[in-house]
Amino acid sequence: MRSSLVLLAISAALSSASILPRAAPAPNLPASSFTKFQELSQSDAEAGKDLPPGGFNTTSSRFGASSGAAQTAASAACSAAPNIRIEWRSYSTSDRQAFIGAIKCLMGKPPSGQFPPATSRYEDFVRLHQMWMPNIHGNPKFLIWHRYYLWTFQMVLRDECGFNRALPWWDETLDAGRFAQSDMFTSNDYFGRLAGGGPSCVTNGAFAGLTCNIGPGTSTTTPHCLSRNVDESLTSQCNSGFVNTCNSRGDYASMESCSEGGPHAYGHNGIGAVMSDVSASPSDPVFWMHHSFIDHNFRIWQNQDPARTTTINGNDHFGNPLTMDTIVTVAGIRPDVKISDIMNTMSGVMIGGHPFCYKYSY
Numbered sequence: 009m010r011s012s013l014v015l016l017a018i019s020a021a022l023s024s025a026s027i028l029p030r031a032a033p034a035p036n037l038p039a040s041s042f043t044k045f046q047e048l049s050q051s052d053a054e055a056g057k058d059l060p061p062g063g064f065n066t067t068s069s070r071f072g073a074s075s076g077a078a079q080t081a082a083s084a085a086c087s088a089a090p091n092i093r094i095e096w097r098s099y100s101t102s103d104r105q106a107f108i109g110a111i112k113c114l115m116g117k118p119p120s121g122q123f124p125p126a127t128s129r130y131e132d133f134v135r136l137h138q139m140w141m142p143n144i145h146g147n148p149k150f151l152i153w154h155r156y157y158l159w160t161f162q163m164v165l166r167d168e169c170g171f172n173r174a175l176p177w178w179d180e181t182l183d184a185g186r187f188a189q190s191d192m193f194t195s196n197d198y199f200g201r202l203a204g205g206g207p208s209c210v211t212n213g214a215f216a217g218l219t220c221n222i223g224p225g226t227s228t229t230t231p232h233c234l235s236r237n238v239d240e241s242l243t244s245q246c247n248s249g250f251v252n253t254c255n256s257r258g259d260y261a262s263m264e265s266c267s268e269g270g271p272h273a274y275g276h277n278g279i280g281a282v283m284s285d286v287s288a289s290p291s292d293p294v295f296w297m298h299h300s301f302i303d304h305n306f307r308i309w310q311n312q313d314p315a316r317t318t319t320i321n322g323n324d325h326f327g328n329p330l331t332m333d334t335i336v337t338v339a340g341i342r343p344d345v346k347i348s349d350i351m352n353t354m355s356g357v358m359i360g361g362h363p364f365c366y367k368y369s370y
């Protein structure tokens with residue numbers, strides 16, 4: 009009798025340990041443990057210092073004639089009822105809580121086993137990003153891959169955690185230089201506080217006490233707390249002037265270079281600590297909010313000219329030209345797609361049973 013009571017107590021302790029927050033906090037790693045994203049200043053961007061001599065390869069690839077009709081029909085169907093990503097300020101309390109709750113749901117689900125040593129379904133995504141880091145950063149595949157990665161995350165929230173609502177997006181230009189004052193961070197219901205003066209573990213909000221088992225860098229054996237280390241002089245670079253500088257560039261690869269090294273890098277480095285860890289930054293759930301901003305800016309650039317949804321240029325990590333037939337993969341979490349399927353967020357192409365079909369509230 010007594011021993012079975014002890015067993016009950018042990019199993020209760022074990023099951024509660026798998027629910028956030030964890031009983032024993034993981035260590036707070038020093039700033040030196042985390043890498044930084046390579047930054048491109050706005051003045052250097054304006055001077056074109058990031059551009060290769062002679063510019064990027066401009067041999068843009070268009071749709072083949074055969075895919076045109078099907079593409080048009082799917083896109084027309086999508087236009088009738090697109091999924092609209094809503095800016096955080098207009099995102100209802102109910103939507104906010106559902107979104108945060110769905111992320112916590114993924115963190116509480118077992119890993120698929122396809123991304124060892126991820127310890128949860130959420131960490132499958134972190135490990136995928138970590139494994140493929142060199143291929144998907146520092147080259148023009150960055151924007152298109154992260155577009156698909158974010159959409160895949162949304163689909164998994166939907167199919168595995170019942171999140172059937174629109175995603176939020178974060179207009180960082182409205183919070184540039186004062187990220188920490190956003191209610192995303194000040195409210196105890198959402199992402200938890202954004203503190204500075206050195207990395208500190210997030211101890212409030214929905215992710216208080218979260219342990220990150222993937223990262224920093226390429227490590228998979230260094231459990232550490234979810235930490236942040238804000239530098240508002242860096243977040244100030246997520247301003248509309250810088251976004252416009254990038255979006256004034258006329259070809260995809262040039263715009264991409266500016267966006268990646270500009271507002272994208274400064275947002276990561278400005279939030280700091282886990283978010284500045286190039287390989288494993290998706291460990292911080294605010295990663296998805298930041299990347300919604302980057303994808304938004306990409307979409308706004310595309311809206312300036314319809315040809316920007318049917319052409320691409322630049323080379324991938326291996327030096328091969330990107331074409332509309334280049335494969336974009338999330339390692340089986342969702343089917344592989346071609347760039348032509350997702351270059352237009354309103355393509356309506358069916359992927360894994362759902363149309364690729366969304367736009368931004370503005």
Ligand SMILES: [Cu+2]
Nearest residue numbers: 137144145154
């Ligand atoms: Cu990334």
